[in-house]
Amino acid sequence: MFLIAIRKMFSNKWMLICTLLGSIITVALLSSIPTYTQAIIQRMLVKELENSQQLTGKFPGGYQLNYEGYYVTSNKNSFKTFKSYDNEIKNVIAKSSGVPILTQAVYENAGTFTIDKTESTKKAVSANLCSLSELEEHITILNGKLPSKTAEDGIYEAILSEQAIQKLDLTLGNTYVFKDTTFDAKIKEYKIKVVGIFTYKTLDDPYWCMDIKEFESTIFINQDLMNNSVFGSGVKRLNSASWYFAYDYHQIKVKNIDHILSAFRNSDTWAIKHNLSFKRTLDDILKINQQKISRLEVTLVVLEIPILVILAFYSFMISMLKVDFESNEIAIIKSRGGSSLFVFCTYLIESSIIGIISIIIGPIIGLYFCRILGSSNGFLEFVQRGALPLQLSVSTYIYSIAAVLFISCTMLIPAFMASRTSIVLYKQKNARHKNIPFWKKYFVDVALVALAVYGLYGYKRQQSTLFKSGMDAADMVIDPLLFFISVLFIVGFGLLFLRVFPYIVQFAFWLGRKLWNPVFYASFIQVGRTSGWEQFTMIFIIMALSIGIFSSNSARTINKNMEDKVYYEVGADTVIEGHWTDNQPPPIPGMIGPDLRKRDQMYYYEPPYELYEGLEAAESVTKVFINNQGYAYMGGQLLKQVSIMGIIPNEFGKTAWFRNDLLPYHWYQYLNLMTDTNYAVLVSKAFKEEFGAKEGDQIDLKWGEAGSSISATIFAFIDYWPTLNPNRKVENVQTPYFVVANLDYIQKMNLVEPYQVWLKKKPGVTFNNLYKEINDKKIEIDSINDASQKVIINKNDPMLQGTNGALTLSFIATIIITILGFLIYWILSIKKRILQFGIFRAIGLTYREVIGMIVCEQLLITGSSIFAGIGLGNITSVIFVPLFQMVYSSEQQVPPFKVISDANDYLRLYAIVAIMLVLCFLIIGRLIYKINISQALKLGED
Template sequence: MATIKIIFRKMLNNRWLTVSLFLGLLITVSLVSSIPTYTSGVLQKLLVGELEDYKIEEQEYPGEFSFSVNYSKDDEINRLSILNRVEELNQELVMNTELPKETEVTILSTSPQRVRLQEELQEKSTRILSLSNIEDHITITDGRLPSDKQVEGVYEALVPEKALLDREMVVGNILTIGEGEAQYQVKPVGTFSVKETNDPYWTLSPNAYSQDFIISEELFKNDLIKNNHDLLETSKFVTAFDYTAFESSDIQSLLNLERKVNAEVSTLMETIILVEFPTQDILSSYLKKGEQLKTMLWSLNIPVLIMLGIYLFMVSRLIVHRQLNEIAVLASRGANRLQIVVMYFIEIAILGLLAFVIGPFIGLQFCKLLGATNGFLEFVNRSALPIEISPESYIYGLVAVFAAIIMVMIPVYIASNQSIIHQKQSNKDKKNHFKWYTLLIDTSLIAIAIYGLFSLQKRQKALASVMPGEDVYMDPILFFLPAIFIIGLGLFLLRIYPFALKIIYRLGEKFWSISLYTTFLQVSRSTKQYQFLMLFLIMTIGVGMYSASAARTINNNLEEQILYKNGADIQLEVEWESNEILAGNQAIAENATTEEDIDVTEEVETKEIVYSEPPFEPYTQLTGVEHATRVFTKDPVKVEAKGNTLFSTEMLGIEPNDFGQTAWFKSTLLPHHWYNYLNLLANEPSAVLISQSVSSSLGVKEGDYLTVEWDGSDTAEFVVYGIIDYWPTFNPISDTEEDKNPSLIVANLPYVQNLMGLEPYHIWLKTDPQITRNELYQAIKQDKLPVRDLKDVKPLLIQLKTSAFLLGINGTLTLGFIISMMITFIGFLLYWILTVKSRTLQYGVYRAMGFPIHKLIGMLVWEQLLTSGMACLFGIVIGGITSRLFVPLFQLSFDPQTIVPPFQVIFDPADMWRIYLFVGFMLVVGLTILVLLLKKIKIHQAIKLGED
C-alpha cells in the first residue's frame, strides 16, 4: 500500500508530464484499435453495395445458400430417417452462422411418375412436391389451399396457373400418379401466384413447377413418404440470409458452409450433393481485400506510430530526468534496480489500462472521421460507415499498450541503476561532444530508403499486379521507405546543424545583438535538448507534405482517368429512325424459294440504309446543360496513304468549337494547348488529326493526304494537319495482345457526313455543377427525348471517392497528420514550458541585471526561430524532396493499361497552406504561452531559488 501511495504522489507532483504521457498512450491505443474497426466497417459497406449490384444485374437474391441431396444413390438407407438427420444438420449449420434470415424453405420431391387423367396415360411425367410454409408466400387465384390430410384417399394439391394449360385440366380433376401397386390419386384444388415479386423464397419461378403437384409438407412426410420411403428422391434446403447484415467476420463462416455440408452429409450416405452459393466468389474476394486494406492502413500509419513512439520515449525521458535525484536517493537507500523499475511499471501500467479501456471508443470516432474524408484534410457530409467496436479492436489495443509500455520503460531502466554518486558524476562529466559514429545511423537510414527506391523502380513490372476491374493494391513499402528517408535525412541535418550555427556565430560575433548573441550560445551549446522537438517538427511537416502530395496525386490521377475515359460529363446514345429493318432482313433471302422472291430479296439487299437524324437542339436546352456537342465514333475504319493500309483505326467526327467547350481534356498532354489543334480542324474542313501510331504505320506527316472508308460508306480524302498522342476517350496503350497499336483519326463531323454518309452519333454534355443529376434526368424524361443509353461520369467519381482504397488513403493520411500535429503541439508546449521553468533563475538574473522584458522576449523568439523555425524549414525541404522521389512510385500500384492520362505528381498549394497554417498556429500559440510565463517571473523568486 505504501508503494501505491508513493506512486500516486509522484503522479500528482508531475501531473502535467503524467497527463502528457497518458495522452500519448491514449492516442496510440486509439489509432491502433481503429484499424480493424475501420477495415470491418468499410468492407461491410462495400460488400453490401456489391451484393446490391449483383441483385440488380443477375436478378438473384445475393444472400441465398442452398444444397440439394439425392437419396436414390444409396439403397441401404432409411430415406425418411436420413431426411430428418439432414434437416437437423441444415438447422444447425444455419444457426451457427448467427446471421439473420430473410426466409428459408425446404423443398421435398418424389422421383418422376407417370400421370393418368381420366384413364388416359399422359406422356408427360410429374413429381409430387412439398414447399415448407408456402401458404405465407402465395396468393390463391382459384380454389383453395389443400388439406393436410388425405380426403377420401386423394391427395389435395396446389398447382401454378400455367399447369392448367399445360396439362389441359381444371381445378377439381382427379389424376392417378404412378403405376402398378404404387398408385396415388391427386386432385388440384387451387392455383396460386406469387404474393411478392422480389420474395427470396422463390428461388425458382412458380412456373417451374407447372408439371408438378404441391401438397402440404406434413402430408408429404407423415403420409406419402412414411408409407413408401422409395418415393423420396431429393430434398433441397434453401436459406436466404439477410445480406445487408453481412460483416467481415461472417464471411469465413459463410464460405465454410459448402465444406461442412459435403463433409457432414457424406458421412450419412452415398449421395450426390449440389451446393448453390451464387455470391461465393464475391465473398472470397473480400477476404483478400480485407487483408490488403488492413496492410495498407498499417503502412499508412507507420510514420504516425513512429512519432508516437518517439513522443512516448521523450515524455518518459523528461519524467525520468526530473526524477533522477529521487531515483538516485532510492538506489542509495537500498532499493534495488528491480524495485525501482517495478514502481515505475505500475505507474505506467495504470495509465496503460485506462488507455486500453477508453482508446477503442476514441478509435471509433477516428473511424467516423475516416469515412467523412474526400481528400487530404477535406471533409464532406457523407453517410456514416456501419462501424462498431469488435473484440479484434481490443486485441490490437492491448498489443499497442504493451508496445508503448516497453518504449516508455527504456529510459526508466537506463536510469534505475544510478546512485547519488553516479548521478552527480554523470552531471559533472556530461559534455556536448559530437560522436561521429552517430552519422552511421542517419546515413544508413538514408541508404536503405534510396536502395528501396531504386529497387522499386527496377521492379515496376512485377509490382504492377493490379488487374483491370479490381481494387488498387497499395504496397506498404511506399509509405515505409519515405518515413525512413524523412527520419534519416532529418537526423542527418540535426547532426550538422550545430556546426552551421557555430560558423554563423563566428562570422557575425562582433555584430550580433545581445539577444541574438545569447541565443546563439544557448542553442549551439544545448543542441541535444532540442533534438527531440526538432525531429518532431521535421517528421510532422515532412510526412504531412508527403501525405498531401500522395493523396492529391492519387485522387487526381484516378479522377482524371475516369474523366478522360468518358470524354465529357455525360454521353448520350440517341435512338435514330432508319430503314435498317428492310435493308438488313436476311430472313427474306434465306426463305426465298421462287424467282419472284429472289428478285424482291435482291432489291431489298441492295437498298441503302437511310437514317433520320433526330433534333439536336432539345439537348442543348436541357436543364443543367451548359454545352452539348455531337460526336461520331466509327471503329474500325480503313485508312490508306502512300501505299500502306490500316484496317482497325478508330475515327472521331467532331464539331471543333462545341467539342472544345464540352469535352474534358488535360491541356498538358499535348505539346501545345489542345484548343490550337481544334483551331486547325476549324480552319480546314478536310483537315484531320492523327495519332502517332497512324503516322508511324502509314509513314505520313503534316501536310500529307490519306483516304478513309468503312463498310457501307463512300471514300473520302483528308489532309493531315496535326499529330497527337492523346485525345478524349482515346487510349494509346493497348489492352489486348491482338490490338498492339491503337490508332485514331479526328475529323470534322460535317465534312464526314457530307462525303461519307449520315450515321448515328453520340451526344456529349457538359453539365452545370450547381444542378443535380436528378433534375437533369427528370428533364430528359419530361421532354421525352429518345435516349437509349447514358454514361454519366458523376456516379463513377462518387464510387471512386467511396471506395475502400481512397477512403483508406484520404482518411488515414488526414487522421495521421492531425494526430501528428496534436502530439507535436503537446510535445512543443510541454518541452518549452519545462524549459522556461527550468531557466527561472537564469531569466531572473537577466532581469536583475537590467535586461528589459522585450529583450528577454526577443531572446525567446530568436531561440524559437533557430530551433522550431529551422525544424519547420527542414521539414518543408525534406517533405518536398521525399515527395519528388517517392510519390511517382505510386503508379506501380496501378494497372499500366489504365494509366491514361500519364501519371503525374501533383502539389496543390491549398494542401501546403493547410500544413503551414497548422504549423503557424502551433508556433504562435506556443510562443504566446511562453511569453505569458516569462512575464510572470519575479526577481525575488529567482533570487530565492538561487539561494535554495
C-alpha cells in the same frame, strides 16, 4: 511505493497530462486500424451483396441442396433416406454457419407424371407432382382455395401457378389422372383435382431464392399429404428433394467470415459424401472480401507508418526528458538507501496506471478516429456519409495492448538506466561534456538516406518494368521497402539537417559576431551549445510539416488522378446513347443462317437532336461519332482495329474534358486545324512510329456494315484524346491506332450513323437534375454515362476512403503529438533554466531582454525547423508521390499520372501549424510570466 509513485506523477501535472494524452492518442490511433478495417469492409460487403441482388435479381444469400433419391438408393429406402437427410440439413448444416436464416423451404418431387386429360382432342402433357413447405405464406390465391391435407375417395387436391395452368392447359375444378410410367411403380395412377390458381406475392421475397421457372410444369399438393399419403401408400419413392435456405446477409459479420467459410466447406464435404449437389452464391463474395480485408489492413498500417514513427519519437522523448528532469531526485533516493528495484518499480507503477487509463479511453477515442476515416473525402475534407457499423472487437484491444506495451518499454528502459546511477555518478555526468547522440555517433541519418535512395532506385526499376511490359501491377512482386522509403527519406534528411544545424548556427553567429547585441549573442550561444533535447522538438516540427505536405499532396494526387481517369474515360460530364432505329427487320429468335429479309441499303432514322440542345441543365452539347472497328489504308498497307472518332471541333472543345498537359500544344490548337480544313484528321503516333507516316499524307478510312468511308489528310500526330487509350491492347495490335476526323465531313460523304451526345453540365447541376429533365422531356435514350456518378462510386471505395482518411488522420495526430512534445520540451527547459534567467537578470539584462532571448531561441529553433519541414515536404512529394501510380497497370494509366498540389491545402496546413505555435507560445508565455525571475538566485545552487 504506490503512494510515492502517485505523488511523483502529480508533482508535475503538465508532464503527466502530456504523457497521458500522448499514450491515449497512440492507443486510439492504432486501435482505429482494425476497427475501421472491419467497419468499412462490413459496409462494403453488405453493399456488394445488395448490388448483386439488384443486378441479377437473385437473392445472394441463397443456399440450395439437392437430393436425387431415385438414383441414389433403392426405391424402398429413398423416403427413409430423405427423412434422415432432412433432419441433418435442417438441424446441423443450415445452422452451422451461425448466419440467421430469413426463410427456408423443402421442395419434394414425387416424379414426373403423364396427365391423362380424357379429351381426345388434347394431347397428353407431363407435369411434376410436388410439395413445397410454407408455400401458402408466400402466394396469393387468385381463384379457388388451398389444397386439403387429406385425400377424399383417392383424390388429391392441388394448386398451380397462373403460368402453369396456361402451359399445361388445365381447368380449375377438374380432376385429372396422373399416370406413373416407371417400371417399378406400385401405384400407377393418381387422381389430382385442381382446386386453386396462385400467383407470387412478391418475387423480391428471399423465399423465392430458388429457380421458379420450373414451377411452370409443377402441380403442388399439401406437404403433409405428400409425406403421409403419397409416400405412405406403398409407393416408397422420392424422385428428388431440395432444401432452400435464405441467409440474412445483412447479419454477416466480417469477423465471422473465416468461421462461415469453414462451415460451408464442412457442409460441402458432407453433401459430396452423401451424393448431394449444392449451389450457393455467398462463397465467392466472402472470399473476395476476405482478401480485401488483408489488403486494406496492410494499406492502413503502411499509411500510418509516418505517425507511428513520430509516436515512437514522442514516447522516447517524453521518457528521456522525464527521466533526465528527475535524475537528480533519483540520485538522491539512491544516496539515501533506495534500491534500483525501488526506483524502477515506481516508474513501472506509473507506466501501468497510464497504460490502463489509455486502454480504457483510447479505443473509444479510436471510434471517433474511425468516423474521420469514414467521412474523409480528401485531405482535411469531410462529407456526410452513412455511419459506419463501428464496434470494438478483440483485434481492437490486441492493437491497444501492443501500443501500451510499446509505450511502457520506452518509459521503462530510460528509467532502468537511471535507476543504476548514484548521486556521485550523476554529478560526474553533469560535469562532463555531453555524449554524442546515438544516431550521430553511428550515422543513422546517413543509413536512412541510403535506404531511401535504394528504395527509390527499386521503385524506378519496377516502374520501368511495369510500363514496358504492360503487365498488371497486381502481378508484380513489389519490394515492401518501397512503401517505407518516403518515411525513411523524411526521417533521414530530417536528422541530417539536425547534424548540420549547429554549424549553420555557428556560421550565422560568425557572420554577425560584431553586430549582435547581448540578447542575440546569448541566444546563439544557448542554441549552439545546447544539450541536444531541443533536437526532438525540431524533428517533430520537421516531420509534422513534411508529413503534412506529403499527405496533402498524396491525397490530392490520388483523388485528382482518379477523377481525371474517370473523366478521360467518359470523355465529358455526361455521354448519352440515344435510341436509334434502322430500316432492317427485327431478328428472328433462334434463326440460323442468313436473313433474306434484310434490305441491301441500310440506313438509320436519326432521333431529334434539338431535344438535347434544349436541355436547361446543359451548358453545351455536341455530337460524337465513334467506331472502334474501322480500317485504314495508307501507303499500300491495310490496318485493322482502327478507332475512328468524328467530332464537331468548335462544339467538342466547349463540351469535352481534356487535360491541357497531354499534348505538346494546347488541344484547342489541334481543333483549330480541323476547323480550318474539314478533311483534316488527327492520328495516333503509332502511324508515325510504325509506318513512317508524316503530316500531309493521304489516309483512307472505312467502317461499318453500310460501308462508310472517307479520304482525308493527316494534319497532326497525337498521343492522347478524350476516351482514346493509347495503351489499350486490341488482339494482336500492341499499340492501337486512332483517327479523329470532322463529323460534318463524315456525314457529308456518308449516310448518317448513330452517334453519341456529349454534354457538359452547368455549374451546380447534378446528375439527378439532368436525368429528371430528360425524363420530363420524354427523350428516348438507350444508356447514359455520367462521370460525376462514377467519381462518387470510386470515392466510396473503402481503399480510397481509407487512404484519404489515414492521410488526414496522420496529419491531425502528428499536429497533436507535436504540440504536446513542443510544450513538454519548453516547460521542462524553462524550469531547468530558472537559475540561468536569474543570473542574466543579475548581470544587467532586463526582463524584456530575457523574454526577447527566449523568442530569439524560438526563431532559431522553430523557424529553421519550419523552413526545413516545408522544403523537405515538397521535395518528398515530388520524388515519392508518383509511387502511388504503381497500383495501376500501364493500360490503366490514362491520362498519365501527375503529382498534384493545391494552394488551399498549403493554406490549411500552415494555418493549423500557426495556431499550434501561437497556442504553445501563449502557454509558455504564461508560464514564464508566473516565474519571478528576479528572485531566481534565491533558489540556491543548481
